[in-house]
Amino acid sequence: MDIRNTILITSFVLSGISLFRYLIYLFLSPLYTFQKIKILKKIKSISKVEVEKKLKVSVIVPAWNEEVGIADAITSLLQNSYNNLEIIVVNDGSVDKTDTAVKKYYEKNIRNKNLYGKSFIYINKKKNAGKGAAINSGIKQSSGDLIVTMDADTRFEKDAIYNAARYFLDKDIDAGVGNVKIANSKNILGIIQQIEYTIGFYFKRCHSVLNCEYIIGGAFGIFRKEIFEKCGFFDEKNKTEDIEFSTRLKSFGLKTIFIEDAIAYTEGPSTFEGLLKQRSRWKKGRMDTFLRYSNLFFSNNKNHNFFLSWILLPIALIGDLDLILFPILTPFIFYYTFESLDYNYWIGWIIFFTFSIIFSYLFGSRKNNIRSFLLIPVFYFASYLLIFTEIYAIIHSVILYLKRLII
Amino acid sequence: MYDDTGAVLGASASAIILPATASALTGINYFILLGLALAVIAFYNISIKIIEKIIKTK
Numbered sequence: 001m002d003i004r005n006t007i008l009i010t011s012f013v014l015s016g017i018s019l020f021r022y023l024i025y026l027f028l029s030p031l032y033t034f035q036k037i038k039i040l041k042k043i044k045s046i047s048k049v050e051v052e053k054k055l056k057v058s059v060i061v062p063a064w065n066e067e068v069g070i071a072d073a074i075t076s077l078l079q080n081s082y083n084n085l086e087i088i089v090v091n092d093g094s095v096d097k098t099d100t101a102v103k104k105y106y107e108k109n110i111r112n113k114n115l116y117g118k119s120f121i122y123i124n125k126k127k128n129a130g131k132g133a134a135i136n137s138g139i140k141q142s143s144g145d146l147i148v149t150m151d152a153d154t155r156f157e158k159d160a161i162y163n164a165a166r167y168f169l170d171k172d173i174d175a176g177v178g179n180v181k182i183a184n185s186k187n188i189l190g191i192i193q194q195i196e197y198t199i200g201f202y203f204k205r206c207h208s209v210l211n212c213e214y215i216i217g218g219a220f221g222i223f224r225k226e227i228f229e230k231c232g233f234f235d236e237k238n239k240t241e242d243i244e245f246s247t248r249l250k251s252f253g254l255k256t257i258f259i260e261d262a263i264a265y266t267e268g269p270s271t272f273e274g275l276l277k278q279r280s281r282w283k284k285g286r287m288d289t290f291l292r293y294s295n296l297f298f299s300n301n302k303n304h305n306f307f308l309s310w311i312l313l314p315i316a317l318i319g320d321l322d323l324i325l326f327p328i329l330t331p332f333i334f335y336y337t338f339e340s341l342d343y344n345y346w347i348g349w350i351i352f353f354t355f356s357i358i359f360s361y362l363f364g365s366r367k368n369n370i371r372s373f374l375l376i377p378v379f380y381f382a383s384y385l386l387i388f389t390e391i392y393a394i395i396h397s398v399i400l401y402l403k404r405l406i407i
Numbered sequence: 408m409y410d411d412t413g414a415v416l417g418a419s420a421s422a423i424i425l426p427a428t429a430s431a432l433t434g435i436n437y438f439i440l441l442g443l444a445l446a447v448i449a450f451y452n453i454s455i456k457i458i459e460k461i462i463k464t465k
Contacts, residue, residue, distance in 0.1 A: 026448060030455045037462055348441045355445050363452040 007332050014322050014329070021315045025203045026356060030363060032205030032260070039257075043169040051166050052084040052117075058144030058225075059085065059161070062134035064092040066152040067101045073152050074105055074120075082161035083117035088138040093128030131218070132234035132241035139228060147228070149221045149242070153267040155183070156220070164222045164262035174227050174254035175246070176262075177204065177213060178220030183265035185371055189275065192382045193268040194372040195357065201258070202360035208258035212308035216246035216256060220264040227254060240285020247289045251296055253303030260364070275389050283320075283393035284400060290317070323394050326387065350380045 043051075059077055063070050070089070077087045091098050102122055110120050123137050139147055146168055148161065160178060167173055182197050184190040207213040216223075221242060231252050234241040249256060269275040290313070295301075297317075299309040337346050357376050375382075430437040 027451065030452050033455055033459045034462075037459065344437050348437055352441060352445065356448070359448060359452055363456065 007329060008336075010325065011329050011332075014318070014325070017315060017318050018322060021311075021319075022356075024311075025206045026359070028209050029202055029205040029360070031209050032258070035209055035257070036260070039167055039170050039173075043166055046166075046169060048081075048162060048166075051162065051169065052082065055146055055165050055168060056084045056086065056144040057082060057146045057148055057161055057165055058138070058142035059087050059148040059150060060135050060138035060142070061087070061089045061150055061152055062092055062131050062138070063089060063094065063098050063102075063152040064128060064131070064134070065094045065096045065098060067094070067097040069153050070098055070101050071105045072155065073150070074102075075109075076155040078109070078115065078118060079158065080156055080161050081158050082165060085118045085161065086121065086142060086144050087118060088121045088123065088142060090123045090134040090138045091125060092131065092134040093125050095128075099124055130236055130239075130241075132238060133236040135218075135241070136233045136236065139225075139233060142225070145225055147223045147225055149218055149223075150264065151219050151266060154180070154219045155265045157263040157265075160220075160262045160264055164220075164259045167257065167259055168222070168224060172255050173224075173257055175216055175221065175223045175249055175256045176259045177216040177246075177256070178222065178262040178264050179258070179260050180217060180219045180264050180266055182268040184267050184270055187270065188382070189270060189272065189385075190268060191372045191375055192379070192386060193275075195376065195379050196383075196386060197268075198364065198372070199357055199360050201260075202364040204258040205260065205364070207312075208256075210305070210307045210312075211255055211257075212250070212305045212312050213256040213258055214247050214250045214308060214313075215243055216249075218242040219266045220262065221246070222259070222262075238285065238288065239281055240289070243282070243285045244289045244292065247293050247296070250305060250308060251293050251303070253305075272385075272389075276392055279389045279393035280396045283390070284397040287397045287401060320394055323387070323391050324398075326391060353380050 046054075061070075061073055061077075063073075066073075074087065074089065077085065089102055091102060102124075106120065106122065121138075121141055123141060125134065125137065135149055146165055148164070150156070156178075164176060164178055167176060179201050180197060181201075182190060182194040185194055204213060218241070227249065231245075231248055231254070235244045238244045246256065269278050290297075296304055296309055297313050337343060354377055357379060358373075361373050361376070430440055433440070
């Protein structure tokens with residue numbers, strides 16, 4: 001078989017798998033609406049005051065060198081409409097003036113002030129021990145029924161905590177992930193990430209419908225407190241402790257959902273270098289997690305979700321293989337297109353791709369940024385920038401893994 | 408993204424070949440097939456929105 005046929009067949013197989021997944025997402029994500037209605041129907045008669053009485057929420061804010069943004073983070077929590085709230089700031093051995101900023105804020109805005117039922121705890125760790133350890137310190141000090149994790153650069157919408165907490169009146173739900181949006185839209189990189197997050201979180205609807213949400217990001221995660229007794233705390237040595245922990249929850253067979261109306265805004269990397277670093281960290285964390293929980297793949301264990309085990313996780317791995325092959329396959333496909341002078345299929349795919357993103361904007365969360373919506377028609381081309389970062393991240397992770405094996 | 412949106416995007420480029428094959432097999436113009444696919448997705452989403460409104464008003 002010549003090289004041309006090999007590449008064509010490989011492209012055909014990979015594109016078939018990728019389209020299969022894409023179509024699953026496109027057709028199952030809208031069904032999330034019914035899952036949401038079903039859960040909310042159960043708790044329809046319970047008022048906000050009653051939800052607050054039944055569920056105390058502890059929000060953990062790990063902060064490492066966050067002198068600039070920590071005050072805004074606390075303010076956004078104090079202004080939150082949910083009153084039965086415990087705010088726990090953990091200074092993780094910062095070397096900047098985070099400690100001074102928190103203490104100053106406390107004196108000015110918290111001490112002897114009416115917090116309308118909210119309370120504030122400050123944990124000042126002298127030595128930096130990592131985000132996982134910081135969150136664990138907060139959880140151990142907390143008294144809430146629910147634990148919310150957030151990043152110091154995340155801002156919640158006023159009703160975000162109530163919108164998330166009320167789902168936990170349904171006793172079957174163990175953990176959830178909020179709807180995170182990118183706040184910075186000053187440069188093209190920010191806008192690209194805004195569109196990317198909108199698609200990514202729209203597809204979380206599908207994960208939620210199938211009960212296979214295995215990534216609850218640290219920017220906005222919400223957990224029933226007793227699950228920490230059952231599954232343990234965050235891994236303190238893992239740099240992507242959130243990915244590891246949420247995958248662990250799935251290995252225990254817990255129910256995880258996406259909460260679309262619990263909206264938070266976070267800062268995405270504003271430089272290309274920052275984006276590369278972030279994606280490399282995520283990719284490596286995911287690879288480590290997959291290796292650690294390899295028993296989740298093709299599992300017949302009753303606790304493990306069938307769709308997650310047999311379809312989602314294996315296809316996610318194939319997606320990574322696809323990324324590695326991307327630099328070889330794509331130039332060939334472009335060559336093939338230009339050689340045959342038949343651009344119809346390529347143009348067609350761009351149209352399909354563009355419209356499917358437009359659908360996720362129109363039929364998903366209503367709080368999407370209009371500026372990024374207007375840029376969707378050119379997103380296909382901009383997405384190559386993201387693909388490049390993903391390719392870099394996967395190669396970087398594989399090299400690190402191989403180095404670890406050799407040494 | 409945190410999941411693997413990048414992989415979805417990456418794989419999408421290679422998917423050019425698949426609709427091409429579908430068109431070649433059925434003999435139907437590629438853009439008609441594409442328009443139909445998009446119309447089905449739009450109709451599906453709109454139907455769900457309508458059902459949602461009916462359930463909510465009940």
